[in-house]
Each structure stands twice: as structure tokens, then as C-alpha cells.
Amino acid sequence: MSTINQNYLPKADSTNPNLTNFEQTSIFEDGNQxxxxxxxxxxxxxxxxxxxxTKGPWSDVRAYGASGSAETTTGDIDTxxxxxxxxxxxxxxxxxxxxxRVKGAGAGSTDLITKIDSGAGTTNLVLHDPASTTVTDAEIxxxxxxxxxxxxxx
Numbered sequence: 001m002s003t004i005n006q007n008y009l010p011k012a013d014s015t016n017p018n019l020t021n022f023e024q025t026s027i028f029e030d031g032n033q034x035x036x037x038x039x040x041x042x043x044x045x046x047x048x049x050x051x052x053x054t055k056g057p058w059s060d061v062r063a064y065g066a067s068g069s070a071e072t073t074t075g076d077i078d079t080x081x082x083x084x085x086x087x088x089x090x091x092x093x094x095x096x097x098x099x100x101r102v103k104g105a106g107a108g109s110t111d112l113i114t115k116i117d118s119g120a121g122t123t124n125l126v127l128h129d130p131a132s133t134t135v136t137d138a139e140i141x142x143x144x145x146x147x148x149x150x151x152x153x154x
Contacts, residue, residue, distance in 0.1 A: 007031060007040075043070045064154075065115075066147035067098050075140045077105050077131040083117075084127040088140060096120045099143035105131040113143050 009027040028036040036042030038049035062068055075088040086102065094100060096116050105112035114129035 061144065061148050061151040064147040064150040065097055065099070066144035066151075067093065067095065067142040068144070069093050069142050072139055072141040074137045075102065076136045076138070077102055077112075077127075078134045079131050082130070084114075084130045086125045086127055086140070088123040088125065089137075091121065091123055092140075094120055094125060094142070099146050100125070100127065101141050101143040102127075102131065102135065103139040103141075105133050105135045105138060107132040109133050113145065115146070 007029050009025045009029065026038050028040045028042070030036065030040070030042055034042035034045055034047065036047045036049065039047055041047075069092075071092045073088050073090045073092050075086050077084070077086045086100075088094075094116055096118055099113065099115050102112040102114075104110075112127075112129065112131055112133075114127045117126045117128050119125035
């Protein structure tokens with residue numbers, strides 16, 4: 001049996017019909033359920049470091065408001081505050097109209113997923129929807145779900 005480095009997806013050696021020899025592929029799973037193709041440091045559920053081909057129409061989801069950003073920070077938000085103010089620990093690349101996810105600030109401490117109404121380029125964002133749970137030092141990240149769905153629907 002060939003040696004396969006840990007976390008790489010093996011493939012059967014095509015010269016051995018008994019499936020006793022395996023070859024290493026360029027597909028890597030980082031242990032956090034992120035898969036890299038051509039990279040051992042995937043930054044998302046699927047991270048391709050190289051060209052790829054898709055069949056069918058291609059859409060740039062950024063045209064639908066997706067950020068395409070993996071930047072995160074932490075922040076604080078209180079319930080019952082209007083406007084729905086989110087204070088960030090650091091200025092990041094959040095833009096008005098983009099989707100945002102605030103960990104634990106939704107109903108029952110689920111994630112609050114909403115969009116940014118104003119405040120881009122500052123540490124004080126105004127969100128479109130209120131928090132149901134007050135959080136401090138919560139993880140704040142982009143949420144491109146609605147933009148991706150809009151691209152699929154069109």
C-alpha cells in the first residue's frame with residue numbers, strides 16, 4: 001500500500017484492480033470540514049486554488065451583493081436598541097447592503113442574519129433587523145446567502 005499523507009483524499013491506483021494501492025490526490029480536508037483543492041489551508045467549506053470549469057451559465061454573485069470576503073471581527077449588539085446598532089472591534093470590509101452574520105444574536109441565541117443599512121467603513125454599523133439576544137465579543141462575519149440565492153434565482 002502506498003503512503004498517503006494525513007488529511008489527503010486517496011484515490012485507487014488504476015494499475016491495481018484489487019484496490020490495494022492508493023495514490024495521493026491534491027484534495028485536502030483540514031479537520032474542520034473545509035476542503036482544499038490545490039491548497040492545504042482552505043479558507044472555506046470548498047477552497048479551490050487554481051482554475052476550474054463549470055457547465056452552464058456563470059454569474060458573478062458580487063453583482064447581487066455578495067462580498068466574497070472571509071474577513072471576520074468581533075462586536076457587540078444590544079436588544080431593543082433602535083437603530084439596530086452593531087459596534088465592531090475593528091473596521092473591516094463590510095459594505096452597506098451586504099449580508100452580515102452576528103453569532104448568537106438571533107432568537108434563542110441562534111445567529112442573527114441580516115443586512116447592513118449604513119455605517120460601512122466604520123466600527124458602528126446600523127443593521128436592517130434587530131438582535132433578539134444581547135451579545136458581547138460575538139463573532140461577526142459576512143453572510144452571502146441571500147446574494148447567492150438571488151444569483152441562482154436569476
